[in-house]
Amino acid sequence: MTYGAFARLSKTALVLLGLTVPAQAEGVDILALGDSLTQGYGLAEQEGFVPQMRAWLEARGHEVRLVNGGVSGDTTAGGLSRVAWSLSPEIDAMIVALGGNDLLRGIPPETSRANLEGILQEAETRNLPVLLVGMTAPGNYGTEFKQSFDAIYPDLAQAHDTLLFEDFFEGLRVEGAMPADMSAVMQPDNIHPNAEGVAQIVEAMGPAVEALIAQAQE
Template structure:
């Protein structure tokens, strides 16, 4: 009888120990990091199949590099910095821990005053700061046809705002396509027929450049 009781006690303890080990192991596992990609058609994946756009390819890249990350597609085709500012607050659901901000391309296409674009980006970063969110700000480069003053003002707002708010910064969404000083004409094979939006291979190259910056963003969130 004592033997049966002793066996039962040992068996019960073993089960309890196994349960404790499982729970402890689960506790140390990293939680899923939730990111919001706030942007325009470049983020949304204009002209591409569902799995070919920036967000799904970034999700896959992060998974392949060992990250448990969920990236919410907050890209709206045609959106300006003003549009991003108008919707950033309600886009930040409680689980979001960081943002990737890629806006300004449509401001350029419309010739919007860089001062207005800067004020909108400033507003977006203020919202992120108020929510205690880490941010990766991805810049744009203005063409020369608006004049030197416009280009200087537009190009400068991204690094200056990144420094002001202490965000991570990447100088261009297209950095992965122009690694050796190529011009847009040189990367035509990676663009859709409109010459503005990347094709699936172009997005893959873009993600290869953006991915390490997003890893830095995740590291900041988890720190």
């Protein structure tokens, strides 16, 4: 058999001859369901969380389409109301990063918990792996509120067997605490990270998203 003839063999013919065909890595489509932190509020398009995370993953060899499902001002209730139609048929996995606006509005933790659980249940009905990204309540809400809110994410991750990244802002913490001066990594509103802050957040969260990709490819 000449080389040219061999090259023209179909994959099926190769299998029949007992030859192996190199596996092709399939791309993964991930929905990032979130609020302004996901959407990229106040930043140039390529400086936001989704573009920076996509670039971080691609630099490590991952073929991934990261869909920006961030809506500025959205609460967990808003996320629950739109998750069903946001999960279009091609989506293979989902990042859920909601709760910051619930904190800003003082929404009862039990309400936030119920909404997030509804989102996870929607993913379960579609057999989609999820990375749940947590938030941490500030101390000025009181000890009881903080304990109730902070427990939402690890509790739900355990109950629904999802991946967990405990705090969206983990990459900005030094020795477990936020620095007193955050001006270098935050926008003037002191709520949203600037481009450098997003880069640090992506660097910290990236390995958890890689774990999500691995689950989606199983």
